[in-house]
Amino acid sequence: MTNLLEVQRATKRFGDFIALNNVSINVPKGSIFGLLGPNGAGKTTLIRIINQITLPDTGNVFLDGEPLQSHHIKDIGYLPEERGLYKSMKVGEQALYLAQLKGLSKNEAKERLKYWFDKFDISHWWDKKIQELSKGMAQKVQFIVTVLHRPKLLIFDEPFSGFDPINANVIKDEILQLQDEGATVIFSTHRMESVEELCDHIALINKSNKILEGKVSDIKKEYKSNTFEVGLISENMDELYKSIQAKFKTEPAYFKSIEDQLKLKISLEKDTLSNDLLGYLSGKAQIVRFNEVIPSVNEIFIKTITENE
Amino acid sequence: MSSNLQLIIKREFIARVRNRTFIVMTFLSPLIVVGMIALITWLTTLNNDEVKKIAFVDETTLFVTNLIDTDEVTFIDYSNVGLKTAKDSVISKKLYGLLYIPKKSTNKELSESIQFYAEESPNLSILNRIERVIANKLTKQNYIAEGLDLETIENSKAKINIQIENFSGEKTSKMSNYVKMAFGGLAGYLLMMFIIIYGNMVMRSVIEEKTNRIIEIIISSVKPMQLMMGKILGTSFAGILQFLIWVLLGGILLTIATSLFGIDPQSTGVDTSLALQENNQQEIQLLIQDVVKLPLATLVLSFFVYFIGGYFLYSSIYAAIGAAVDSETDSQQFMLPIILPLMLGIYVGFFAVIENPHGTVSTVFSMIPLTSPIVMLMRIPFGVPWWEILISILLLTGSIIFMVWLAGKIYRIGILMYGKKPSYKELFKWLKY
Numbered sequence: 160m161t162n163l164l165e166v167q168r169a170t171k172r173f174g175d176f177i178a179l180n181n182v183s184i185n186v187p188k189g190s191i192f193g194l195l196g197p198n199g200a201g202k203t204t205l206i207r208i209i210n211q212i213t214l215p216d217t218g219n220v221f222l223d224g225e226p227l228q229s230h231h232i233k234d235i236g237y238l239p240e241e242r243g244l245y246k247s248m249k250v251g252e253q254a255l256y257l258a259q260l261k262g263l264s265k266n267e268a269k270e271r272l273k274y275w276f277d278k279f280d281i282s283h284w285w286d287k288k289i290q291e292l293s294k295g296m297a298q299k300v301q302f303i304v305t306v307l308h309r310p311k312l313l314i315f316d317e318p319f320s321g322f323d324p325i326n327a328n329v330i331k332d333e334i335l336q337l338q339d340e341g342a343t344v345i346f347s348t349h350r351m352e353s354v355e356e357l358c359d360h361i362a363l364i365n366k367s368n369k370i371l372e373g374k375v376s377d378i379k380k381e382y383k384s385n386t387f388e389v390g391l392i393s394e395n396m397d398e399l400y401k402s403i404q405a406k407f408k409t410e411p412a413y414f415k416s417i418e419d420q421l422k423l424k425i426s427l428e429k430d431t432l433s434n435d436l437l438g439y440l441s442g443k444a445q446i447v448r449f450n451e452v453i454p455s456v457n458e459i460f461i462k463t464i465t466e467n468e
Numbered sequence: 469m470s471s472n473l474q475l476i477i478k479r480e481f482i483a484r485v486r487n488r489t490f491i492v493m494t495f496l497s498p499l500i501v502v503g504m505i506a507l508i509t510w511l512t513t514l515n516n517d518e519v520k521k522i523a524f525v526d527e528t529t530l531f532v533t534n535l536i537d538t539d540e541v542t543f544i545d546y547s548n549v550g551l552k553t554a555k556d557s558v559i560s561k562k563l564y565g566l567l568y569i570p571k572k573s574t575n576k577e578l579s580e581s582i583q584f585y586a587e588e589s590p591n592l593s594i595l596n597r598i599e600r601v602i603a604n605k606l607t608k609q610n611y612i613a614e615g616l617d618l619e620t621i622e623n624s625k626a627k628i629n630i631q632i633e634n635f636s637g638e639k640t641s642k643m644s645n646y647v648k649m650a651f652g653g654l655a656g657y658l659l660m661m662f663i664i665i666y667g668n669m670v671m672r673s674v675i676e677e678k679t680n681r682i683i684e685i686i687i688s689s690v691k692p693m694q695l696m697m698g699k700i701l702g703t704s705f706a707g708i709l710q711f712l713i714w715v716l717l718g719g720i721l722l723t724i725a726t727s728l729f730g731i732d733p734q735s736t737g738v739d740t741s742l743a744l745q746e747n748n749q750q751e752i753q754l755l756i757q758d759v760v761k762l763p764l765a766t767l768v769l770s771f772f773v774y775f776i777g778g779y780f781l782y783s784s785i786y787a788a789i790g791a792a793v794d795s796e797t798d799s800q801q802f803m804l805p806i807i808l809p810l811m812l813g814i815y816v817g818f819f820a821v822i823e824n825p826h827g828t829v830s831t832v833f834s835m836i837p838l839t840s841p842i843v844m845l846m847r848i849p850f851g852v853p854w855w856e857i858l859i860s861i862l863l864l865t866g867s868i869i870f871m872v873w874l875a876g877k878i879y880r881i882g883i884l885m886y887g888k889k890p891s892y893k894e895l896f897k898w899l900k901y
Contacts, residue, residue, distance in 0.1 A: 174897050210688040212884070229691075237688040241886065243681030248483070259475050260689040301685070 162221075163188040163312060163343040164209065169218030171204050178204040179215070180367040186312075186345060186360070191338055193358035193375075194347040195460060200364045202347050203240070206314055209345075210237050223311065233262040236310035240317045240347075242301050244289045251285035254304055261308040268307065275303040279329075294321045302330060306337060313337060314345045319353060331357065351457035363460065365467050375456065382454045382462070385427040387436060388412050390420040390448030399444055406439070420447060472690045473698050480702025484669060485709065494710050498717040505722075520594065524567040525554045528578065530609075531569060534601050541594055555585060565590050567598060575606050575613075649822050652846035655771055656817045659778055659842055660810050666707040666779065667786035667806065671799060673699050674790030674883070683883045692880040697872075700783045704776075770848050770857060777864045778841030781871055782806060788875035791882030792890050802892075813842030825850035835860050837867035874899070 164186040171179040179201045186192045196202050207213040209220060211227060220227040222234060245253050251272070258268035276282045279299055289297055298321045306313060315334070319327040334357065338344055346358060354361065361378065363371035371378065389412070393399040400421055403409060410424040421444070427436060433451065440446055454462070484490055519539070523546045526532055535543040544563070546554035551568055558566045565586035572578040582602065584590060611618060674696075677683045686695060789802040816839060820829040825847050834844040834852070840860045844852070881898040882890070890898075 174900070207884075212684070212687050232689055235688070237685070239681075239684040239688070241681045241684055243685075245483075245676075245682055246680055256475065256479055257685065257689070260472055260686065304685070 161188050162186060163223055164345075165221040166205070166209065167219045167221070169205065169208055169215040169220065171201075171208065171213065171215050177367050179208070181218070182364065182367075182369045183218075184362045184369065184372060186343060188343055189338065189341060190360045191334070191344045191346055191358050193354045193361035193456075194345055194364070195354065195361055195456075196364035197464060201367045202364055203316070205364065206237070206239075206316060206345070206347065209312075209314065210235060233308055234311045235314065236261075236305040236308065236312070237314045238301060238305040238316060238318055240320070242298075244297055244300065246290045247288055249285070250287050250289060250292070250300055253289070254300060254307075257304045258307050263308055271307050272303070275307065279303070295323060295326055298322060299326070302333070306333070310342065312343050312345065314347070316347045317349070318346070319348070319350060351455065351460060354456050358456075361456065363463055365464055370467055371459075371463055378459060379453055382459050383451065384454075385429060385431065386452040387425050387427070387433060388414065388448065388450050388452055389423050389425060389440065389446065390414070390416055391423070391440065391444040392418060392420055392447055393444035396421050402443065403440075407436070414448070416448070418447065422448075424452060473694050473701075476690065476695060476698025477702040477705070480673065480699050481705050483673070484703055484706035490706065490710070494713050495717070498714050498721055502718060502721040520564040520591070521561075522565050522567060522594075523554055523558050523563050524569065525549075525551050526567075526569045527571040528569055531602060531605055534605055535567075535598075538597075541597075558585070559587075569602070575610060579603075579606060648825075648849035651767065651849045652821065653818065655767075655845040656814060656842040659775055659845060660814055662707060662711075662775065663779055663782045663810065664806075666703055667783045669706075670699055670703050670783045671786040671790035672796065673703065674787050674879070675793065675796060675799075678791070678794065678883055678886070687883065692883065693876045696784070696787050696876060696879050700780065700787060703783070704779055707779075766857075767848055771845060773861060774841040774845050774864070777861070777868060780868050781837060781841070781864065782810075784868070784872045784875035788878040788882070788895075791879040792885075792895055793882075794887065794889070798889055809838035810842070813839035817843050817846040821846045821850075826852075831856070835863060837864045840864055 162185045164184075166182065166184045168181045168183050169179055170177070170181050182201070182205060184192075184194075184205075194202050194205070204213065208215050209227075211229065211232065222231050225231070244250075248256075254272050255265065255268050258272065259265060263271070273282070276285065281296070281299060284292065284296070284300070289300075292300075302318070305315075313334075318330060318334070322330060331353070334344060334346075344357075346354070348354060358375055360374055361372070362369055373381075391399060400423075403423065403425070408426040410426070412422040412424040414422060416422070425436060427433070437446070437449065440449075519542055521542050521544060523544045524531075524535060526535075526545070526547045529547065532545060532547070537543060541564075546557070546566075549557075554566055554568075557563075565584055568583045568585065570578070570581050570583075572581060579602075584595065584598075608618060611621060677686065690698075785806055789799050789806075792802065793799045813833065816829060816833045820827060820833070821843060824830060830843065830847055833839045834847050834856070840863065844857065844860050848857070877899050878895055882895075888894075
C-alpha cells in the first residue's frame with residue numbers, strides 16, 4: 160500500500176516553544192488515519208502544516224509523492240476543530256463562496272451543493288442565515304463544504320462535536336462512504352470509541368513528539384500482554400483459586416455471567432502459549448469463558464502517555 | 469489563484485454594502501449634512517431679517533440726515549422729547565437701543581461724550597457703522613472749520629489695492645490663499661475621515677472572521693495575504709461607492725434645497741461672502757480665475773494617489789490590529805499608532821501649512837509617509853515642485869509595501885490566535901515566527 164501523505168521530520172517552533180519536534184507520519188492511501196494526542200500535543204500544528212496554513216521550520220511534506228505545493232490545496236478538505244461560518248451570510252451563498260475558493264466553478268458548485276443538500280434533506284436552509292440555524296445544523300453545512308470538492312485527502316478535527324448521536328452516525332456513515340469512494344481520511348479526535356470504530360491506522364503525538372504510529376491491529380498485537388480472561392466453575396472455588404494463583408500471575412476479572420464463576424485475568428509469560436493454560440485449566444475446572452485480553456486504543460493511549468511522562 | 473482574490477473582494481464588497489449601517493449611513497448622511505446647511509442658512513437669514521429699531525436723541529441736530537435706515541437698522545428721531553422721556557419710551561416700546569448725542573461746545577468734546585443705551589450689549593457692527601457716520605460728519609466739519617476745500621480733499625484721496633502677481637505673470641486675488649486653504653483642508657480632512665471609517669471596517673471584518681471561527685476554513689483555501697488584500701480592496705470599493713452616492717445625492721439635495729428655500733449656495737461660502745463685502749467686481753473675477761487656475765489636474769490626480777496610498781497604508785495597520793485582538797474593545801490599546809499620526813497630519817496641515825506652506829515643518833511632514841497623504845494634499849494647492857511630490861509618493865509607496873508585508877506577518881499569526889490579549893512585545897515576536 161502506498162502512502163498518500165508523508166510528513167518527514169517536521170519541526171515547528173514558536174519562539175522558544177517547540178510545537179512539533181521532528182515528527183514523521185505516513186498516511187496510507189485509502190486509510191482512515193487517527194491522529195491522537197492530548198490537548199496541546201501539537202496535532203493542530205501538524206494539521207496546519209499539512210494544510211499549508213503554517214510552514215514547518217524544517218522537514219518536508221509529500222502529497223501523492225509530490226512536495227506539497229499551493230495547487231494541492233484543492234486536493235485537501237479540512238474541517239477544523241474551531242469552525243464557524245459567516246453569521247449574517249445566507250447558507251447557500253457562503254457554501255457557494257467556500258466551494259469556489261476551493262476551485263470549483265459556480266455551476267459545478269451549485270450542482271454538487273444541490274446533491275448534498277438534498278441528501279441531508281436541508282434544501283430549505285439555502286436562503287437562511289447561519290444565525291438562524293442551530294450549532295448542529297451549521298456543522299452539517301460545514302461538513303458538506305469540506306467534502307464538496309471531492310478531495311483526495313480529508314482532514315477532520317473532532318468532526319462529531321456538536322452533533323447529536325443520530326447525526327453523528329449520519330456523518331460517520333458519510334465518512335465511511337467517502338473512504339469507499341477512494342478518499343483518505345485523517346481523523347483527529349479525543350473520542351476513542353470512534354477511533355476504535357473507524358481507524359485502521361493511528362499515530363500518537365505527545366508533547367510535540369510522535370510516540371507511536373502504525374496499523375491499529377499491529378499496535379494492538381504489540382501491546383497485548385499475553386493475558387487471558389477466564390470464567391471457571393468448580394466444586395471447590397477457593398482451592399482452585401489458590402492453586403491457580405500459585406502457578407500464574409492473576410488479577411480479578413469483571414464481566415457479566417449468569418452462573419457463579421471464578422473470574423480471573425491470567426497473565427502468561429512471554430513464551431507460554433494459550434494452549435498450555437487451557438490444558439492446565441481443563442484438568443481442574445469447567446471452562447465457561449476463555450478469551451485473550453486485547454487492549455483498547457483508549458488503554459494504549461493512556462498507557463503510552465503515562466509511560467512517557 | 470487570482471480568481472480567489474476576486475472572489476474575496478466581491479464577498480467583502482457585498483458584505484459591506486449589504487450592511488444595514490452602511491445603507492443607513494449612505495442615504496442618511498447627505499440628508500443630514502444638507503439639512504444642517506439649510507437649517508443654519510435659514511437661521512442666519514432669520515436673524516438678519518429682524519430689523520433693529522434704534523432711537524436717537526440728537527441735541528446738535530447735526531446728524532439727523534446722516535442716520536439713514538438700512539436693511540438691519542431703522543432710526544427713530546426722539547430729539548424733540550428730551551433724553552429722559554426718550555429713555556422711558558425706548559424701554560416701554562422695547563426698542564433695540566438709544567443713541568444720545570449731547571450738545572457740546574467743541575467737536576472734540578462732543579466726540580467723547582456720545583452714548584449708546586441698550587438693554588443687552590449691542591451689535592458691534594451696528595455700533596461701528598454709527599461711529600463711522602458720526603466720525604465722517606465731524607471730520608468734514610473739522611475740515612470746513614480749518615478752511616479746507618472738501619472737494620479737493622476728496623479728489624486727493626488715494627485708493628490702494630495691491631495687485632498680487634506671481635513671477636510667471638499671472639494675476640491672483642488676495643482671496644486665493646483662502647481658496648487654497650479651503651481646497652487643501654477639505655481634501656486632508658476627507659482623507660482622514662475616510663481612513664478612520666473604512667480602516668475600522670477592515671478591522672471589524674477581520675475580527676468578525678476570527679470570532680466566527682470561519683478563518684481557519686478560509687485560510688485552508690487561500691493565502692492569508694490574499695485574504696487581507698481582498699478585504700482591504702473590497703472595503704475600499706464599498707467606500708468609493710458610498711462616496712460617489714454621497715456626491716450624487718448631495719448635489720441633488722442641494723439643488724432641491726436651493727430651489728425650495730431660495731437659498732443661494734454661493735453666498736454661504738466664506739470666500740465669496742468675504743469677497744462680496746469687499747464689493748469689488750474685479751476681485752470676484754480674479755477669485756473665479758484663481759479657482760480655475762489652481763493646479764486642478766495635479767490636485768485631482770494627487771488626491772487620488774494620496775487617498776489610495778493613505779488608505780492602503782493605514783488599513784493594513786488596521787487589518788493587523790484586527791488580527792491581533794479578539795474583540796473590538798481590545799483593539800483600543802493599539803489605536804495610538806493610527807490616531808497619533810493622523811491627528812499630527814491634520815494639526816500640521818491646519819497650522820504649519822496654512823502659515824507657511826513651504827516651510828521646513830510642512831515640507832518634512834509632507835515627506836514622512838504616515839502624515840504625508842494629509843499634509844501633502846493640503847500643500848499641493850499652494851504649488852509644490854513636482855520632485856517633492858515624486859519623493860513623497862516614492863516614500864509612501866515604499867512604506868505601503870513594507871507595511872503590508874509587516875501587517876501580513878502579524879495577520880498570518882494573529883488570525884489563528886484565540887483568547888490571547890497580545891502586547892506589543894508579543895506582536896514583535898510574531899514577526900519572527
